Amino acid sequence: MRFADAARAALADAGARRARRRAAAARAGQDDPGGGPPGRELLRQAGAAIRDRTLRELGTHLRALETAVRDEGGTVHWARDAAEARLAVSGLVPGGAAPAVIASDVTREIGLAGPPPGPGTETAVVGAGFLVAETGTLVAADEGLAFPRTVVAVAGIEDVVPRWSDLEVLLRLLPAAGRLPPAVSTRTGDLHVVLVDNGRTRALADEAGRAALRCIHCGACRDVCPVYERAGPGPYGPGPAGPIGAVLVPLRRGVEGAMEASLPFASTLCGACADVCPVKIDIPSLLVELRGRVVESRRRRPVPTPEALLMRGIAWAMADEQRYERTLGRQARWARLFARDGRIARLPGPLSRWTEARDLPVPPRQTFRAWWRRRS
Amino acid sequence: MNARAEILAKVRAATQGLRARSDAAGTSGAVTGAAARAGQAGSAVAGVAGTGPAAEPSMPRPGDHRPNGLRARPRRTHADVVARFAERVAARRGPLRHVTADEVAVAMAAMLWALDARSVAVPADLPPAWLAGLETLDGVRLLDPAGGAPEAADAAVTGCRLAIAETGTVVLDGGRGQGRRALSLAPPHHLCVVHADQVVGTVRDAMERLDPYRPLTWLSDAPDGRTLGVLLIEG
Numbered sequence: 006m007r008f009a010d011a012a013r014a015a016l017a018d019a020g021a022r023r024a025r026r027r028a029a030a031a032r033a034g035q036d037d038p039g040g041g042p043p044g045r046e047l048l049r050q051a052g053a054a055i056r057d058r059t060l061r062e063l064g065t066h067l068r069a070l071e072t073a074v075r076d077e078g079g080t081v082h083w084a085r086d087a088a089e090a091r092l093a094v095s096g097l098v099p100g101g102a103a104p105a106v107i108a109s110d111v112t113r114e115i116g117l118a119g120p121p122p123g124p125g126t127e128t129a130v131v132g133a134g135f136l137v138a139e140t141g142t143l144v145a146a147d148e149g150l151a152f153p154r155t156v157v158a159v160a161g162i163e164d165v166v167p168r169w170s171d172l173e174v175l176l177r178l179l180p181a182a183g184r185l186p187p188a189v190s191t192r193t194g195d196l197h198v199v200l201v202d203n204g205r206t207r208a209l210a211d212e213a214g215r216a217a218l219r220c221i222h223c224g225a226c227r228d229v230c231p232v233y234e235r236a237g238p239g240p241y242g243p244g245p246a247g248p249i250g251a252v253l254v255p256l257r258r259g260v261e262g263a264m265e266a267s268l269p270f271a272s273t274l275c276g277a278c279a280d281v282c283p284v285k286i287d288i289p290s291l292l293v294e295l296r297g298r299v300v301e302s303r304r305r306r307p308v309p310t311p312e313a314l315l316m317r318g319i320a321w322a323m324a325d326e327q328r329y330e331r332t333l334g335r336q337a338r339w340a341r342l343f344a345r346d347g348r349i350a351r352l353p354g355p356l357s358r359w360t361e362a363r364d365l366p367v368p369p370r371q372t373f374r375a376w377w378r379r380r381s
Numbered sequence: 382m383n384a385r386a387e388i389l390a391k392v393r394a395a396t397q398g399l400r401a402r403s404d405a406a407g408t409s410g411a412v413t414g415a416a417a418r419a420g421q422a423g424s425a426v427a428g429v430a431g432t433g434p435a436a437e438p439s440m441p442r443p444g445d446h447r448p449n450g451l452r453a454r455p456r457r458t459h460a461d462v463v464a465r466f467a468e469r470v471a472a473r474r475g476p477l478r479h480v481t482a483d484e485v486a487v488a489m490a491a492m493l494w495a496l497d498a499r500s501v502a503v504p505a506d507l508p509p510a511w512l513a514g515l516e517t518l519d520g521v522r523l524l525d526p527a528g529g530a531p532e533a534a535d536a537a538v539t540g541c542r543l544a545i546a547e548t549g550t551v552v553l554d555g556g557r558g559q560g561r562r563a564l565s566l567a568p569p570h571h572l573c574v575v576h577a578d579q580v581v582g583t584v585r586d587a588m589e590r591l592d593p594y595r596p597l598t599w600l601s602d603a604p605d606g607r608t609l610g611v612l613l614i615e616g
Contacts, residue, residue, distance in 0.1 A: 061399040064392040077594075083384040124532040124567045140593040151562030151598055162388065173588045176599075177548075185548045185584065187602035190562070193594045202384075206391035 007267040008251075011240035021237055029228035033181065050180045051292040053285040054169050056219035059163075060209065066138040066165045067200065073141030077194035083202070085114040087243075089157065090201045097157045097197045098128050104157070107149045110222045110245040111161050111201060122149040129153035133160035134189075134222070135175060136198065140166045143196055146179055148188035157197045162205050163218045178283035179223045204257030213294050214256045219284040220249050226278035226288060232271055241268070248278040252291045260299045269295035311355055332376055337368040384499050390570045395484035451564055462546045462582045463541065466575075467550025467613060476572075485614060489572065490514030493521065493536060496570045500524055502534035504560025511538065511574060516608045530565035541599075543572050544611075545587045551575060551603075552587060554595040562598050570608040571600070577615045 015021065059066060071081045084090035084096070094117065098104045106112055106119035109132020122129040129152070135144040136158065143150070143158045144166075150156065166175060179186045208214030227233050227247030238246035242264050244254035251268040260266045269292045278288040303310055309317070321333040343349045349365040351357060359365075382390070457465075470477045476495070479490045489511055493501060502524045503512065515521050524534050531537060540558030541551045551573045553559045558574075565571050581587050591597060603609035 061396055063396055064389055069387065069393065083388050085384045085387060089384060124530070124563050137593065142593050148566050148598065148600075151566045162392065167594045170588050172583075173584045177584060185545075185550055185599060187599040187600070187604065189597075189599035189601075191593065191597040193596075200388070202391070203390045206388060206395055209392065210395035342507075 006240075007173060007263050008236070008240045008271040011242075012236040012271075014238040015239055016235055018237075021360075022235055023260075025234050025237060029234070048174060048177060049283055049285055051174045052221070052283055053219060055166075055174060056221070056284050057165060059165060059167055060215050060218055061160065062167075063209065065167070066167050067162060070136055070138040070165050070198075071142065071165075073138060074136075074196060075141075077141045077196070078143065079194060079196035079198060081131055082197070082199045083201050084115075084199055086203050087201070090115040090199055090203070091117065093199045094130055094157055097199075098130070102254070102360065105153065106338050107131045107145055107147050107150075109133070109159075111164070114203065114243050114245070115159065115201060116243065120151045124152055126153040128155040128157065130157045130159060133158045133164055133198075134179075135172065135287045136160050137166050137169050137172065140193055141196070142169070142191050142193040143198070144176075144185040144189065144191050146176075146189050148190055150190035151191060155195070156192060156195070157199065159199045159201065161204055162200050163209075163220075177320075178221060181223075181281065181283075182224055207259070208253065208256040213291050216286055217249065217252045217256055217288075218292055219251065219286050220245075222285055223283055225281040225283060229277040229281050231273060231275065231277075236271070240271070248272060248288045248292075249286070252286075252288055252295065255295050255298075256291075260302050261296065266299045266302070269293075269299060330372070333365055333372055333374075337370075337372060340365075340368050341370075349361060409613075457582065459577075459580075463577045463580050463613070463615065465582070466546035466549060466580045467543055469546065469611075470611050473549060475549075475603065476608060477613065478611075479613050479615055481616045482614055483612075485511050485574070485612065486514035488514075488612060489538065489574075490518055492572055492612065494518055496536055496572075496608060496610070498534075498536035498570060500534045500536075502531040502537045502564055502568055504539060504564060505556060507538060507540070507558050507560075531561075531564040534568040535568035536572060537568045538572045538574070541575055541579065542595075543587060543590060544575045545582075545584055546580055547583045550584075550587075551602070551609070552591060552601050553598045554592065556595070562596060565598070565600075569606065570605070570610065572610040572612060574612045574614065578612065581594045 015146050068247045074081050080097075082093040084093050093254070094115075103119050105122035105126045105128070106117055107121065107129060108118070112118070112130065112132040117130055118131065129149065131143065131145050131147075131150060133143055134146045136142070137144065143156065166172060176185055176189060205218065209220055222245065226249050230248050233247045241247065241250040242254055243255070251271050255265040255268050258265050260269075272289070272292050274289045274292060279286070279290075282288065300313075303313060321328075323329050340349060343352060344367040347367050349367060350360060352360045354366075466475060467479065476492060478488045478492060491514075493515070499520060499521050501512075501515070512523065515523070524531065539553065539560060542554040542556055542559070544551045553562065553565060553573075554561065559565070565573075580591065600609055
């Protein structure tokens with residue numbers, strides 16, 4: 006379903022919207038009133054550099070992680086898509102009972118849910134924050150990791166961190182103020198790891214995708230996004246919600262599907278997400294790039310979209326000066342027919358979607374060109 | 382082809398030739414219009430093959446994000462570091478007491494009394510002197526450390542592996558006086574005893590001292606309705 010259609014129900018729910026705004030404000034309020042420690046900008050640069058280097062050498066780090074986890078007595082499983090990931094997890098959870106789950110972007114992506122682990126939990130599925138390749142360590146920004154005896158860690162292949170010391174930078178980038186998350190727990194050994202591809206290698210193959218895969222799932226872009234505040238997580242589909250989801254989902258799954266093609270347009274391009282992103286992902290630029298890809302892919306369709314036809318018509322009219330002038334005069338006269346009190350509040354047919362949310366000013370009686378000729 | 386081989390092959394195909402890129406090109410997040418429009422999967426890689434010598438990019442090492450000005454400053458004394466830690470704990474409104482080694486038992490009893498803790502879970506190897514003051518309190522009982530079920534307790538008392546001044550964090554690694562992780566996390570209140578010489582300045586100092594092969598728990602703040610108190614032993 007397209008984003009705009011899926012968002013309709015959420016838009017009517019003012020209560021949920023208020024709750025999202027309050028939650029975002031509460032998270033922002035945890036920040037130090039002094040604006041955090043000095044060097045936040047340098048911390049972001051270091052974080053972006055660590056993530057870039059990791060993605061450039063991802064194959065090496067994945068193999069190192071596999072070796073380290075096995076050395077500590079754990080196992081590593083690979084999943085090409087969400088179904089394979091669910092299968093791998095269910096094979097690792099004894100008895101087939103629904104396990105406790107520490108939720109993360111990747112557990113939601115593959116459709117795993119369950120209660121948070123508490124005392125007495127035997128097995129838990131943990132959405133990994135990071136997996137350290139050097140030591141085979143699972144890092145989760147959640148204290149729930151303390152309870153279960155057996156842990157099945159689910160992670161995207163990009164969630165690997167080369168070195169233990171890299172955590173210094175990455176953990177401090179998770180909360181907005183450069184402190185540390187309220188609770189972080191780590192576990193090395195006795196660990197089953199499920200590494201999920203699910204389109205990540207597709208994103209990895211181009212520059213825009215690599216920039217987006219820097220994401221460390223901090224959720225800062227969600228908290229500042231005006232579109233997310235109104236639409237909520239639902240319309241973003243199974244991937245991460247918020248601006249980064251609008252980028253990552255089409256990058257991972259291509260822009261041919263209706264939902265994927267609509268996501269890059271689910272943004273006002275206000276730029277707030279790029280300002281807060283701890284690893285400096287330029288989300289608005291990526292959205293614009295993806296909008297280009299959506300248009301490009303539609304151009305190859307046998308039947309052009311109404312928008313494409315309109316644009317072709319405009320291109321034809323504007324290609325010739327006289328044709329342009331004639332069209333302009335004719336359009337202005339037509340447009341004046343729909344005017345009321347100096348505004349056009351409603352256009353007919355498919356054009357009405359443009360005026361659904363905004364008015365157009367009435368074009369003047371005389372075009373600029375006509376006025377200019379008379380003047381000189 | 383099995384999933385492992387297929388995923389690794391795709392990763393290799395996607396990242397081939399990227400190591401040779403200059404760092405500047407690698408870190409610039411913005412995708413310029415024309416180049417990106419053309420940049421479907423193959424062409425970005427093809428374009429790289431022709432650019433410049435294969436120099437390994439000079440990556441900032443972790444920790445290099447400190448401004449030079451801060452590096453040049455004279456080293457802070459350990460007393461400054463401890464004071465900074467206390468400041469951070471106070472900033473998150475966690476209970477905090479400064480005590481000398483002799484006062485631990487009394488201060489501990491007072492803090493538990495203030496939290497209205499009726500039952501206290503402690504690890505088996507907690508220094509017994511820390512809890513000597515509990516006899517003065519009515520109705521407070523210690524849970525049997527071997528008995529399990531720490532979630533039944535009102536409060537837990539533990540030591541820690543180290544504490545981080547910069548972030549007001551205590552780090553537990555299951556070592557002496559810390560017990561299993563569930564012990565410190567299951568009860569609603571947690572009192573952590575920190576020796577002044579366990580406080581390190583920065584997250585980086587902590588990473589160097591911590592053993593990644595131990596189960597670590599970093600506590601920087603308590604969720605709503607719970608308490609993370611600190612008893613700081615100085616002198």
